[in-house]
Amino acid sequence: MSGIADVARLAGVSKSTASRALTGGGYVSDGTRRRVADAAASLGYVPSTSAVSLATGRTRTIALIVPKVNRWYFGSIVEGVERTLIPLGYDVTLYVAEPGSRDRESLYSTYLARKRFDGIIAVALEPDDADLERLANIGKPVVSIGNALSGVPTLGLDNIAITRIITQHLIALGHTDIAFVGSTPPTDAPAKDVDERSIGYRNAMNDNGLAVRIRNVPSTLTITDAYAAAASFLADAASRPTGVVAACDEVAIGVIIAARRMGISVPTELSVVGIDGHDYAEMFSLTTIEQFPQAQGIEATRMLVRMIEGAGEVPRRTEADTRLVVRSTTAPPRSA
Amino acid sequence: MSGIADVARLAGVSKSTASRALTGGGYVSDGTRRRVADAAASLGYVPSTSAVSLATGRTRTIALIVPKVNRWYFGSIVEGVERTLIPLGYDVTLYVAEPGSRDRESLYSTYLARKRFDGIIAVALEPDDADLERLANIGKPVVSIGNALSGVPTLGLDNIAITRIITQHLIALGHTDIAFVGSTPPTDAPAKDVDERSIGYRNAMNDNGLAVRIRNVPSTLTITDAYAAAASFLADAASRPTGVVAACDEVAIGVIIAARRMGISVPTELSVVGIDGHDYAEMFSLTTIEQFPQAQGIEATRMLVRMIEGAGEVPRRTEADTRLVVRSTTAPPRSA
DNA sequence: CACCCTGCCGGAACCGGTTCCAGATTCGTC
DNA sequence: GACGAATCTGGAACCGGTTCCGGCAGGGTG
Numbered sequence: 001m002s003g004i005a006d007v008a009r010l011a012g013v014s015k016s017t018a019s020r021a022l023t024g025g026g027y028v029s030d031g032t033r034r035r036v037a038d039a040a041a042s043l044g045y046v047p048s049t050s051a052v053s054l055a056t057g058r059t060r061t062i063a064l065i066v067p068k069v070n071r072w073y074f075g076s077i078v079e080g081v082e083r084t085l086i087p088l089g090y091d092v093t094l095y096v097a098e099p100g101s102r103d104r105e106s107l108y109s110t111y112l113a114r115k116r117f118d119g120i121i122a123v124a125l126e127p128d129d130a131d132l133e134r135l136a137n138i139g140k141p142v143v144s145i146g147n148a149l150s151g152v153p154t155l156g157l158d159n160i161a162i163t164r165i166i167t168q169h170l171i172a173l174g175h176t177d178i179a180f181v182g183s184t185p186p187t188d189a190p191a192k193d194v195d196e197r198s199i200g201y202r203n204a205m206n207d208n209g210l211a212v213r214i215r216n217v218p219s220t221l222t223i224t225d226a227y228a229a230a231a232s233f234l235a236d237a238a239s240r241p242t243g244v245v246a247a248c249d250e251v252a253i254g255v256i257i258a259a260r261r262m263g264i265s266v267p268t269e270l271s272v273v274g275i276d277g278h279d280y281a282e283m284f285s286l287t288t289i290e291q292f293p294q295a296q297g298i299e300a301t302r303m304l305v306r307m308i309e310g311a312g313e314v315p316r317r318t319e320a321d322t323r324l325v326v327r328s329t330t331a332p333p334r335s336a
Numbered sequence: 337m338s339g340i341a342d343v344a345r346l347a348g349v350s351k352s353t354a355s356r357a358l359t360g361g362g363y364v365s366d367g368t369r370r371r372v373a374d375a376a377a378s379l380g381y382v383p384s385t386s387a388v389s390l391a392t393g394r395t396r397t398i399a400l401i402v403p404k405v406n407r408w409y410f411g412s413i414v415e416g417v418e419r420t421l422i423p424l425g426y427d428v429t430l431y432v433a434e435p436g437s438r439d440r441e442s443l444y445s446t447y448l449a450r451k452r453f454d455g456i457i458a459v460a461l462e463p464d465d466a467d468l469e470r471l472a473n474i475g476k477p478v479v480s481i482g483n484a485l486s487g488v489p490t491l492g493l494d495n496i497a498i499t500r501i502i503t504q505h506l507i508a509l510g511h512t513d514i515a516f517v518g519s520t521p522p523t524d525a526p527a528k529d530v531d532e533r534s535i536g537y538r539n540a541m542n543d544n545g546l547a548v549r550i551r552n553v554p555s556t557l558t559i560t561d562a563y564a565a566a567a568s569f570l571a572d573a574a575s576r577p578t579g580v581v582a583a584c585d586e587v588a589i590g591v592i593i594a595a596r597r598m599g600i601s602v603p604t605e606l607s608v609v610g611i612d613g614h615d616y617a618e619m620f621s622l623t624t625i626e627q628f629p630q631a632q633g634i635e636a637t638r639m640l641v642r643m644i645e646g647a648g649e650v651p652r653r654t655e656a657d658t659r660l661v662v663r664s665t666t667a668p669p670r671s672a
Numbered sequence: 673c674a675c676c677c678t679g680c681c682g683g684a685a686c687c688g689g690t691t692c693c694a695g696a697t698t699c700g701t702c
Numbered sequence: 703g704a705c706g707a708a709t710c711t712g713g714a715a716c717c718g719g720t721t722c723c724g725g726c727a728g729g730g731t732g
Contacts, residue, residue: 051386086431224618280559283559
């Protein structure tokens with residue numbers, strides 16, 4: 001492995017000049033710069049990143065914290081972040097911290113304390129006050145996706161507003177008997193988004209003088225768990241709503257599959273709406289409010305890099321794009 | 337930020353003694369060790385990882401290369417790797433290299449050349465000979481998952497054998513008209529596994545004197561793309577097989593959804609088998625051969641760490657576990 | 673001609689650890 | 703009591719870069 005000293009020797013200059021020539025700082029004549037570049041190329045010189053970070057204090061790495069990777073929303077964010085960060089010369093180190101697990105302590109005390117990064121992108125992170133203080137003490141820029149952290153620029157949805165919109169969509173079709181399907185009250189859940197969405201639903205129902213009805217699925221919010229839960233709460237025809245507002249598309253899809261399996265026709269007997277714009281939404285003709293997690297990952301990355309490199313300010317709160325997409329899991333209720 | 341020098345001063349010893357006390361190497365009296373530990377604790381000392389790696393040449397980071405994160409198989413591997421590596425004190429940096437994209441050159445020339453890691457886990461990587469040589473030149477341990485790389489310990493399935501088994505399952509039920517649904521011939525595809533699986537299918541068919549029939553879906557192998565493709569190749573009732581061997585569960589599920597949507601009853605009119613043991617397999621009652629990517633991630637990690645730390649040999653080739661699970665997407669053909 | 677400024681370069685300190693080596697002390701053994 | 707080995711510690715070199723500072727040459731100005 002050739003170091004910068006070898007490059008300098010081959011180019012006939014000192015280490016400091018070689019460094020300046022390669023990094024672009026300070027006065028170096030064009031001829032020298034070229035000789036150094038040639039020498040570096042011919043030796044296949046690659047600077048040692050640990051030496052660079054030791055000297056500069058910058059690691060060119062960012063930490064990405066997600067609660068899970070194997071779900072559409074989180075996976076899409078990871079892909080978005082990775083894709084924009086690598087061309088910028090940064091590496092991504094991944095930390096999966098399922099909320100409520102023991103990982104969480106090691107997240108703050110070990111992983112983040114090491115500071116092997118220039119900044120952090122935290123997805124759906126729910127730190128308590130002590131955690132938040134530790135986060136602040138690290139002294140590195142942080143961007144949050146999906147959860148407003150005090151003092152941290154956040155990129156997220158207006159969950160209350162979008163759930164109100166999608167609920168309103170069912171109401172406008174004539175439904176009065178609409179249930180919200182969210183997750184069981186947490187303890188351990190990434191429930192913040194779900195809670196906000198349930199509020200949007202409640203608001204819309206209250207505004208229209210309609211009765212609020214809640215159904216729960218496991219807080220994993222996966223298609224399979226929602227499917228299993230839906231199979232049970234759809235069983236009793238008498239108590240079955242005509243419309244379902246699902247906390248997310250995965251839950252909506254689970255409900256749809258369960259309904260079809262039980263011979264309940266969607267949308268004739270049951271209208272279903274979701275929130276997400278999941279990859280599978282189109283295949284299930286799901287009416288939903290799309291969000292774009294990959295774009296959110298890209299945007300959060302841009303914000304973070306701007307903060308790291310001190311190039312311009314970043315807004316405290318950025319609203320992520322959404323779009324209502326009406327497909328064919330929604331229709332007027334049969335009675336109407 | 338306090339460095340080891342501060343710790344040493346507070347403990348009343350030299351830097352070198354402090355280092356020895358904290359890392360555990362060499363002779364240090366118990367009293368000194370405790371005084372140093374106390375000093376470190378009271379200062380909240382965290383060693384600088386760049387300094388450590390500069391001095392030791394070890395980074396305590398591993399590189400994880402996957403072609404995609406937002407698919408069940410890859411996402412599960414990532415979770416498995418992450419989960420076992422973090423407690424061992426390693427970080428994982430993620431590199432997403434979609435095969436055939438321009439990322440691939442930068443993967444080798446930039447990212448891997450930087451050597452910011454002690455070892456590599458490569459998932460479904462398909463290097464050409466030049467790439468393979470570059471990989472070898474890095475001089476760091478590599479473990480491959482899913483694709484046999486020359487000179488690299490590999491963890492994978494016997495794709496030919498398992499596809500033969502699952503095809504045989506359909507044949508045993510009495511099917512004679514069985515199609516293999518795989519991906520379009522590549523150029524860019526992660527087609528290695530699919531190719532091997534198609535061979536297993538061909539072998540089984542040939543052994544039984546049955547005609548080989550191939551159907552193609554896009555090489556993304558996602559549920560949605562398979563669904564769309566299946567909707568078209570299932571349309572003609574005359575040319576429709578009675579059994580389908582899907583290259584993976586996502587494809588199988590896409591076929592099932594398309595069939596149901598078209599009123600083709602599964603398994604009465606169409607039997608479908610998959611390979612994977614996808615999270616959704618049970619929900620769709622899919623007959624499949626399960627594999628366990630998260631366990632594969634864990635196992636690959638253990639292998640790699642063993643190589644990095646020089647603790648024992650690692651077999652050239654490790655067969656990953658599989659298990660045939662017969663559910664209810666398979667039945668004898670109607671004619672039988 | 674003296675002076676200063678600018679462009680360019682090299683020496684050396686420094687980032688924060690680890691590790692080699694030599695010296696000092698203690699201990700056991702003959 | 704002498705000696706060698708084992709235990710403990712500190713000093714200094716080193717990992718591989720970056721950056722501060724000072725020196726030197728050449729050109730413009732008064």
